[in-house]
Amino acid sequence: MQPAAFIPVFAQASPWMFGWLAAAAAPILIHLWSRQKYREMSWAAMEYLLAAVRRSRRRVRLEQWLLLAIRTLLIILVVLAVVQSLLQHVGFTPTTSGRTHRVLVVDASYSMGYKPEEKSRFDQARQLARQIVEGGRQGDACTLVVMASPPRVVVGKPALDADELLEEIDQLRLGHTSANLPATVELVGQVVQAARREDSHLDRHEVYFLTDLGRIGWRPLLDGPAAAAFQKRSRDLAQAAALMVIDVGQPAAENIAVTDLRSLDPLPTPGRRIGLEATLENFGRQPQTGQTVELLVDGRSVDQQRVELQPGGRASVSFLCRFDMPGDHAVEVRAAGDALDVDNHRWMAAPVRRSIRVLCIDGRPSGEPFRGATDWLVYALNPQDRRDEQAPIGAEAAPESALLERDLGRYDCVFLCSVAQFTAHEAAVLRGYLDHGGNLVLFLGEGVLADRYNRELGDGAGQGLLLPARLGPTVDASPGRLDPLGYRHPIVEPFRGREQAGLLTTPVEKYCKLHVPDGSKAQVVLATAAGDPLVVEHTAGRGRVVLVATSADTSWTLMPVWPSFVPVVQELLAYCVGGAFQQRNVEVGQPLETSIVTPAADVAATLRAPGEASRQVPLRTDGDYATFHYDETVASGIYTAEFGPPIDQQRRFAANVDTVESDLTQLSEDQLRHEVWPGVAFQHRTSWQSADGGMTAPILRPPRLHLDLLYLALAMLFMETFLAWRFGHHTT
Amino acid sequence: MESSQKYLDPKILARLEGLRLRARRVVEGYVSGVHRSPYHGFSIEFAEHREYAPGDDLRYLDWKVFGRTDRYYLKQFEEETNLICYLVLDTSESMRYRSSAAAMSKLEYAQCTAAALAYLVLQQQDSVGLVTFDQEIRALVRPASSPSHIQQLIHVMDESAPERKTDSGAIFHDLAERFKKRGIVVILSDLFDDVAKMMTGLKHFRHRRHDVILLHVLDPAELDFPFRQITMFKGLEQLPEVVVDPRALRRAYLKEFGAYVHRLQQGCRMQQIDYSQVRTDQSLEVVLSTCLAPRM
Structure with missing residues (x-):
């Protein structure tokens, strides 16, 4: 270690601390003083002493200097160890010699886009990252990690070329996700460990978090093993590298955000x-009066309102x-601008269908009206009995053979009523239909073979659950009202406060006892008076499956003739089809998925992402289906996928930000130290900008450097003792 | 304290009472039947009778016993002979040195040793002489055997003042010429002089067939060099002064000093000179015992 290398840094840090280094002159002064202070003695054996002096003069001088x-x-070393410890205590970290690996963790969560003045927080973080890179010395290396959800490594291998790294920093773009501290700590830990493992020439590792310390992103809501694992990773990281959190945020930041946009009608139709x-x-502390909110459809402003926000x-x-034309429409709600623009918008992709197509499979067809298993159902789906193509719901009944004969992909939902059993082939067709976004509603009834259901559609097939519940024996219902289970489920939620609709008084005489497996994600929508599940639903593939334990005809229940039947069926259909609506509207970071039915195997797909040029996306073909999958939704806005040739279809998706990041409340250093990282050594800086407007490159030393210095001093002490003994300076 | 008491500590001398000074080699001949003593009749004391054997000297037949017993008996005498011991005492300035570890200076210690030896020699009616010297002979007391001779020796030693340099080599040559009668030459000195010259002088003693005992009187500090503080060493005998860190020089000094002692011992061994190193912090009894034991 070269003491001279410390001097400029200490001089910059604090001149009075530099003064302590003058103590290093003490041995020299003592040596000079002792040369002047000696005792006198007459000596007889002078001849031999003089000979020893002549012989040893050079050696003695060398030993003395050493x-x-x-x-x-x-x-x-002792002075530096003490001063370093003091400096660290007061938050200053001087530089040292040796090669340093710096991990620059740039927070790219969208709150970093807050721009109260000329520069956004993200711009400041990038500028700071640049200056840290430029402030490095020959041989220093840097890696670059983006803190987002999920975090990603931009430069994972320690880069010695500063220009290359600066270019990467310049190309960083603000994400539209929130910060994810646990995942970032894990990723940074991997980067540091890889650098320690693969590049042993790097003496120190320093991690710089350039962030606004948003409370949401930096205070993960973890408990149990996940919290313990996060704390352990943080401590491990702090031991492997010096941590510095540089806060580029502002303590009192005002912000409003459009946090939700939803359609009250899940099945929009033209006109x-x-x-x-x-x-x-x-999210701010000031009231926002007369805030303008604008509605845009396909880029055109269609409405504007004002709102007061406390x-x-x-x-x-x-x-x-109103959507005049069928097809996918882009809806945007835009609030007046504030310093954080990202969350002032919220988009929605609205697939407007000319008609919702429903196939009703009748497992017990009858030639007489309303005697078959689906007659009441078709009526409930199309109460106006419209036969034209403009009908909002086009329901058609078909026998069981249609399962294999018809192209199910052309239907939005398939109702299976009193189908006695399914073959393995039929079950495979239904699974494929669900995997590509189809929806199933199963009504049971006379002739249903529960064992065959469980075997082909349940877990007996070993291909994943299609049924949300296992079918048991048929039981007679006990008299009593149905239990809506608090109207929690969206299917029955519209009945809340509308008991006259007759949902609860629906007479059910017989039903199949359903058993929801433990740990299943299936939800019970409605239960019998005895507490047995009557309607159960879950998600299978990319579609939804609703299982009704009773029949769609009047063999087991009078529900088809009950006033609640039509709205129940309508809600069942809306819920199922609404799943596809939800799949079009995702959060940033979630994948975009859809399937199209196409006879051609080589359909091309082009995607236009917000702010980006069109790009080709490969499709995965599976039978008549071609599946579109895109998981790089890094920006909020409308994503448009165009399919063809040979077909010509367009699907729109909306990706919105998770507005938890819109709360710009910052985490204080105290909270960070005690609530997020208790026991984790790190430094926190808020005054990252120096008085002259430029940034002082905050070079870290490892927290234990003062210990290293003390160890070195101890080694010097031992060496001094040994050499003094070796040179004959020891006392005998 | 009187000088005699100072040099002749009765306690020390009482312990030495049983010692008998013996020449290791023949000084005046001592083996009966091989040599004849030139000093027969003098200082020969009767011990016992022994029956005559062929070849015995008829002069020692005891005719009175023959007359009474009609048998031949010879008179047996103590196998003693006259001994001359020359005490050669170095009184140069370097002998003045005394460190804190020693109770006496080298000169004082050498004076004590010389006085004790003189006393012992006189106790057995032998002759002892004394020479003090530095760069020249300062005093020379001829050997005598009278008990009162000790007073003269002590007086001479008292008068010696260590002020000058030493020149042992030349002195030894001079003394070898002056000591006409063969005897034991006991040299008490720190021998801080040119070893080659000294050895030449000592060789001269041996050439004159003297038995030479070299008592190398040294201060413990000169042997151990135990100093710690930076010190200005002022050379005695007109040598220069020097300021040094003793701890840094200790090894080198001991090496130089050891080499010097080694040369001295080697020279003595070649000349069959008894060399004994005497530390001034040693008991005088030990020194005398070490010196005289081989001659008992």
């Missing part, structure tokens, strides 16, 4: 007005909207 140098260095509801939230409050804004 001991003097070691003693001086010893004092320097029909539907309701849209947007929710705005004020500090910490939220408000809903309702719009009426």
